[in-house]
Amino acid sequence: MGEVTDKPKARAFRVTSFDVAAEAGVSQSTVSRALAGDPVVSEATRARVAAAAAKLNYSVDENAARLRTGRTGTIAVVVICRAGEDRKDLNPFTYALLGTICAAASARGFETLVSFQDSPANLSGRYEEQRKADGLIVIGTTQNSAAWDYYRDLGQSGMHWVCWGSPYDELEWIRSDNHQGAALATQHLLDAGATNIACIASLDGLQRQFKERYDGYAETVTAAGHEPWLVQIEDGLSRDEQGRRAVAALLASGRKFDAVFAVCDEIALGALRALAEAGVRVPQDAALIGFDGIRASAQAMPPLSTIEPDFQAAGAMLVDKLLAAIAGEPHGTRRVPVRLVARASTQR
Amino acid sequence: MGEVTDKPKARAFRVTSFDVAAEAGVSQSTVSRALAGDPVVSEATRARVAAAAAKLNYSVDENAARLRTGRTGTIAVVVICRAGEDRKDLNPFTYALLGTICAAASARGFETLVSFQDSPANLSGRYEEQRKADGLIVIGTTQNSAAWDYYRDLGQSGMHWVCWGSPYDELEWIRSDNHQGAALATQHLLDAGATNIACIASLDGLQRQFKERYDGYAETVTAAGHEPWLVQIEDGLSRDEQGRRAVAALLASGRKFDAVFAVCDEIALGALRALAEAGVRVPQDAALIGFDGIRASAQAMPPLSTIEPDFQAAGAMLVDKLLAAIAGEPHGTRRVPVRLVARASTQR
DNA sequence: CTGAAAGCGCTTACAG
DNA sequence: CTGAAAGCGCTTACAG
Numbered sequence: 001m002g003e004v005t006d007k008p009k010a011r012a013f014r015v016t017s018f019d020v021a022a023e024a025g026v027s028q029s030t031v032s033r034a035l036a037g038d039p040v041v042s043e044a045t046r047a048r049v050a051a052a053a054a055k056l057n058y059s060v061d062e063n064a065a066r067l068r069t070g071r072t073g074t075i076a077v078v079v080i081c082r083a084g085e086d087r088k089d090l091n092p093f094t095y096a097l098l099g100t101i102c103a104a105a106s107a108r109g110f111e112t113l114v115s116f117q118d119s120p121a122n123l124s125g126r127y128e129e130q131r132k133a134d135g136l137i138v139i140g141t142t143q144n145s146a147a148w149d150y151y152r153d154l155g156q157s158g159m160h161w162v163c164w165g166s167p168y169d170e171l172e173w174i175r176s177d178n179h180q181g182a183a184l185a186t187q188h189l190l191d192a193g194a195t196n197i198a199c200i201a202s203l204d205g206l207q208r209q210f211k212e213r214y215d216g217y218a219e220t221v222t223a224a225g226h227e228p229w230l231v232q233i234e235d236g237l238s239r240d241e242q243g244r245r246a247v248a249a250l251l252a253s254g255r256k257f258d259a260v261f262a263v264c265d266e267i268a269l270g271a272l273r274a275l276a277e278a279g280v281r282v283p284q285d286a287a288l289i290g291f292d293g294i295r296a297s298a299q300a301m302p303p304l305s306t307i308e309p310d311f312q313a314a315g316a317m318l319v320d321k322l323l324a325a326i327a328g329e330p331h332g333t334r335r336v337p338v339r340l341v342a343r344a345s346t347q348r
Numbered sequence: 349m350g351e352v353t354d355k356p357k358a359r360a361f362r363v364t365s366f367d368v369a370a371e372a373g374v375s376q377s378t379v380s381r382a383l384a385g386d387p388v389v390s391e392a393t394r395a396r397v398a399a400a401a402a403k404l405n406y407s408v409d410e411n412a413a414r415l416r417t418g419r420t421g422t423i424a425v426v427v428i429c430r431a432g433e434d435r436k437d438l439n440p441f442t443y444a445l446l447g448t449i450c451a452a453a454s455a456r457g458f459e460t461l462v463s464f465q466d467s468p469a470n471l472s473g474r475y476e477e478q479r480k481a482d483g484l485i486v487i488g489t490t491q492n493s494a495a496w497d498y499y500r501d502l503g504q505s506g507m508h509w510v511c512w513g514s515p516y517d518e519l520e521w522i523r524s525d526n527h528q529g530a531a532l533a534t535q536h537l538l539d540a541g542a543t544n545i546a547c548i549a550s551l552d553g554l555q556r557q558f559k560e561r562y563d564g565y566a567e568t569v570t571a572a573g574h575e576p577w578l579v580q581i582e583d584g585l586s587r588d589e590q591g592r593r594a595v596a597a598l599l600a601s602g603r604k605f606d607a608v609f610a611v612c613d614e615i616a617l618g619a620l621r622a623l624a625e626a627g628v629r630v631p632q633d634a635a636l637i638g639f640d641g642i643r644a645s646a647q648a649m650p651p652l653s654t655i656e657p658d659f660q661a662a663g664a665m666l667v668d669k670l671l672a673a674i675a676g677e678p679h680g681t682r683r684v685p686v687r688l689v690a691r692a693s694t695q696r
Numbered sequence: 697c698t699g700a701a702a703g704c705g706c707t708t709a710c711a712g
Numbered sequence: 713c714t715g716a717a718a719g720c721g722c723t724t725a726c727a728g
Contacts, residue, residue, distance in 0.1 A: 016721060027699045032723060042697060057505075059477035063415040064721035067704050072411070074461075087447025088440075088643050088659055095443040099435025102464050111480065113422075114462040116450050129407035131705095132459065157405075240647065269647055276649060295436050296644045299588065299617055301624060311436055364705060375715045380707060390713060412705035415720050479721095 015058045024052035035060065066131070074111040075322060076133035077101055078125060080140030080147045080165070081118040090116075091239070091266060092294045097139055097164060100315025108319060110134075123150045128159045135160035135322045142167050142207050162322045164314070167206040172325065174317045174334055178209050178291075181307035181338035182216025185261050185289045188305070188340055190224050192287055192348060194259035197221055198229045200246040200271060201263045213263040213291055229257075233267065243270025251278055258286055259346075265290035265297045265306055272300055272345070287346040302344035309336045363406045372400035383408065414479065422459040423670060424481035425449055426473060428488030428495040428513070429466040438464075439587070439614060440642045445487055445512065448663025456667060458482075471498045476507045483508035483670045490515050490555050510670045512662070515554040520673065522665050522682055526557050526639075529655035529686035530564025533609050533637045536653070536688055538572050540635055540696055542607035545569055546577045548594040548619060549611045561611040561639060577605075581615065591618025599626055606634055607694075613638035613645045613654055620648055620693070635694040650692035657684045 017035075021028040026045060034041045034049035041049075052058075066072050079098060081090060102112045113133055117123050123146075127133035138151050142165045152168055155161060162172045189197050201214040218228035231250050233242040243262060247270075250257065260275075262268035268290030275282055282288045282302060290297060293308025314336040324331030365383075369376040374393060382389045382397035389397075400406075414420050427446060429438060450460045461481055465471050471494075475481035486499050490513045500516055503509055510520045537545050549562040558581075566576035579598050581590040591610060595618075598605065608623075610616035616638030623630055630636045630650060638645055641656025662684040672679035 014721090018721085028721095029700080029723080030698060032721095033698085036723080040697065045697080057477075059474060059479075061415070061479045061721055063411050063420070063479050064704090065723070067409070067411040067415050067706080068721080068723045070704075077462075086444075086659070087451060087663075088444040088641070090443075090447060092436075092440060092443070092643075095438075095440070095447075096434075096436040099438060099443075099464055102462055103435060106463060106470075112462050114425075114450055114460050115454060116447055122454075126407060129405075131407075131409045131411050273647070273649060293436070295440075296647060299621070299644060300647075301621060301649055311434070315435075362705090366705085376705095377707080377716080378714060380705095381714085384707080388713065393713080409705050412720090413707070415722085416705085416707045418720075 014061070015056045016061070017058070019056055020049065020052045020058050023056055024048045070131075072131060072134050073109065074113055074133045075101075075105050075319065076113045076115070076125070076127040076136045078136060078138045078140070078151075079114070079116045080138065080144050081116055082141055082144055083118045085118060087116065089238075091141065092296060093265070093292045094140055096294070096311050097314055100311045101137060101139070101318055102315075103312070104315040104319040108323065110319070110323075117147060118144065120146055120150070123147055125151055125154050125159075125161075129157075135162075135326050137161065137318050137322055138163040138166070139318075140165055142209070145206060160322060160325045162318055162325065164318060165209075167208055169208065172321065174314065174321060174336060175209060175212075176307075176309040176314070177335040177338050178212035179216040179219075181291060181309070182213040182261070182263075183220045184338070184340045185291065185305075185307050186217045186220035188342060188346060189259040189261065189287055189289060190220070192259070192346055194287055195226060196229070196255075196257045197226065197259040197261060198231050198250055198257045199261045199263070200231045200233060200243065200250075200267055202233045202235075203230070204235070210263045217261055229255075238270075239264060239266030240270035240273075243267040243272075244274040247271045247274035247278065251280075260286060260288045262288070262290050265292040265294045265304065268304055268306070269296060269300055272304060282345050283348055287348070289346050293341060297341075298343070300345075305343045305346040306341050307338050308341050309338045313337060362409070363404045365406070365408075367404055368397065368400045368406050371404055372396045418479075420479060420482050421457065422461055422481045423449075423453050423667065424461045424463070424473070424475040424484045426484060426486045426488070426499075427462070427464045428486065428492050429464055430489055430492055431466045433466060435464065437586075439489065440644060441613070441640045442488055444642070444659050445662055448659045449485060449487070449666055450663075451660070452663040452667040456671065458667070458671075465495060466492065468494055468498070471495055473499055473502050473507075473509075477505075483510075483674050485509065485666050485670055486511040486514070487666075488513055490557070493554060508670060508673045510666055510673065512666060513557075515556055517556065520669065522662065522669060522684060523557060523560075524655075524657040524662070525683040525686050526560035527564040527567075529639060529657070530561040530609070530611075531568045532686070532688045533639065533653075533655050534565045534568035536690060536694060537607040537609065537635055537637060538568070540607070540694055542635055543574060544577070544603075544605045545574065545607040545609060546579050546598055546605045547609045547611070548579045548581060548591065548598075548615055550581045550583075551578070552583070558611045565609055577603075586618075587612060587614030588618035588621075591615040591620075592622040595619045595622035595626065599628075608634055608636045610636070610638050613640040613642045613652065616652055616654070617644060617648055620652060630693050631696055635696070637694050641689060645689075646691070648693075653691045653694040654689050655686050656689050657686045661685060 297304040637653040645652040
């Protein structure tokens with residue numbers, strides 16, 4: 001032993017399927033079949049191979065397997081952020097969605113390669129070309145249109161992908177059931193006795209989900225015999241600031257209101273603080289409801305009523321739609337179910 | 349053309365480095381060198397190869413490259429959750445940290461393979477054995493001790509890894525400068541005139557960071573001539589609920605207090621609501637400060653003062669420490685700098 | 697049910 | 713500076 005030269009090894013020693021084969025007394029191909037669960041191998045052989053693999057602490061080298069099969073067992077997830085935005089300031093809705101996507105992928109035996117992208121220098125979605133993933137899920141802010149343009153163009157190349165939050169209707173998307181959710185929210189306010197319901201929203205082409213929510217609201221108030229009342233949000237601000245400014249505009253209008261529907265929770269939370277600062281008590285003077293079901297809503301004072309999408313279903317639908325696309329199968333579902341979460345902000 | 353039989357292809361056509369070589373009129377090895385940026389290839393050749401690659405829309409098959417080199421260019425990131433917890437309810441601190449880790453990895457040319465793990469059935473960190481990653485970063489709740497035990501044991505196998513939030517001191521960890529942060533927070537309260545400062549904390553062995561924060565607090569109040577006052581949090585509850593119960597205990601004690609330092613923001617936010625409900629005005633009747641710098645603190649009413657770690661530095665330090673471990677180099681830094689963020693909750 | 701052999705698409709000594 | 717060749721560690725027809 002003293003005679004052994006300790007040269008540094010260029011490559012760490014690695015147990016391969018050949019080693020397992022030798023240990024189990026079978027061929028390398030049988031090891032591969034046995035560990036892959038091929039039903040053609042006999043139970044006795046499988047057990048012997050499994051024991052040998054365990055003894056040698058063997059794991060399949062996924063790079064070799066992937067090179068051979070052409071499949072990666074991996075989904076890439078790109079989170080589109082606002083340029084220069086702190087990771088801490090990302091909409092919690094997006095993080096929650098990221099979490100459920102990873103969970104759904106994992107449950108289906110897929111790994112998730114996650115990337116946050118904000119600036120043009122940063123955009124890169126060529127995961128399939130590089131064989132890093134079998135497909136791509138893009139989520140994140142609708143507001144970074146340069147990023148969405150990039151992915152729309154890239155999508156032309158025939159890669160497999162699905163998105164959430166795209167401003168473009170023609171892509172493969174999954175969205176909350178915005179129309180239904182807005183109708184639920186509005187009806188909830190009406191049921192609580194509200195007759196002058198303002199809606200803080202945006203109707204521009206990019207924020208598709210906001211337009212859908214406004215439409216659901218407008219339809220519901222109209223059906224109840226009231227006029228829709230849109231308070232337009234300003235572009236290029238944080239959601240919080242958009243909510244604050246909208247309340248300022250609302251108050252400046254001098255018009256009487258007894259309820260507000262904000263098309264997302266982050267805007268609603270900004271509105272809530274602005275209302276408090278202006279001396280408008282929620283819910284006594286005006287009820288307030290948001291949309292998205294982020295956790296901060298529950299922690300607000302008063303706790304904010306909201307429309308909550310089924311996050312788990314959202315993650316599952318995105319993954320299933322992508323896997324269907326990869327398999328070349330149809331997958332029609334596009335809308336994630338939502339539910340009303342009634343909290344103190346709408347209880348008189 | 350009409351004669352060509354259209355058999356379905358078992359494998360999609362793929363452009364390889366041989367195709368690029370043919371197009372550029374060089375050998376395949378030269379293509380590999382040119383695209384890898386090997387300085388040995390002549391500028392003229394490199395340009396010809398680059399043009400050919402672009403023309404054919406070629407990308408390197410990473411699986412083949414990784415198999416050959418033994419390096420994956422990928423870092424695995426495991427987020428430890430509480431068992432059964434909704435992805436939406438994950439501490440936003442963890443999500444923020446995840447975001448900066450991914451950003452730091454990306455800036456250093458690494459992909460990130462992300463996985464959320466909560467239950468024993470779910471735990472799996474054998475990324476290096478499977479050649480899916482070059483190393484592992486584990487972050488998440490300290491409260492799931494089964495998970496931390498799993499990773500501590502797995503770590504014995506000689507894999508490369510670094511963690512945040514581990515209850516075990518002997519591992520390779522990065523943490524906030526908890527002692528310094530707590531001292532800053534406490535001094536801030538003292539400077540605002542507080543003399544009876546309660547600290548909502550836990551001293552048990554698992555929540556290392558809480559103990560460190562309590563110590564920083566205790567040292568600072570003692571130096572100012574006051575007695576430390578610990579309000580112990582209860583185990584097994586949500587952070588929000590822990591904050592609420594702690595306030596209940598604080599009030600039940602009947603003891604006079606004019607400031608509260610909660611060892612994390614989530615606990616502080618629960619405490620804030622409980623104080624409001626009990627009619628204790630913040631900051632008029634009592635100042636309140638948290639720790640962690642999560643975004644919800646800024647959105648609370650009143651906005652909550654806090655100690656904010658440098659999230660970007662935290663992500664960078666975790667990644668750099670891991671890469672140093674992989675390269676076999678030393679990396680001594682363990683503490684992320686923190687700063688005081690003074691908001692309304694501590695301004696009389 | 698099992699084995700021998702081919703080949704996935706690269707990188708990198710080795711020669712020249 | 714460039715090329716021919718080996719080999720990374722698997723999976724999967726093909727034979728038996």
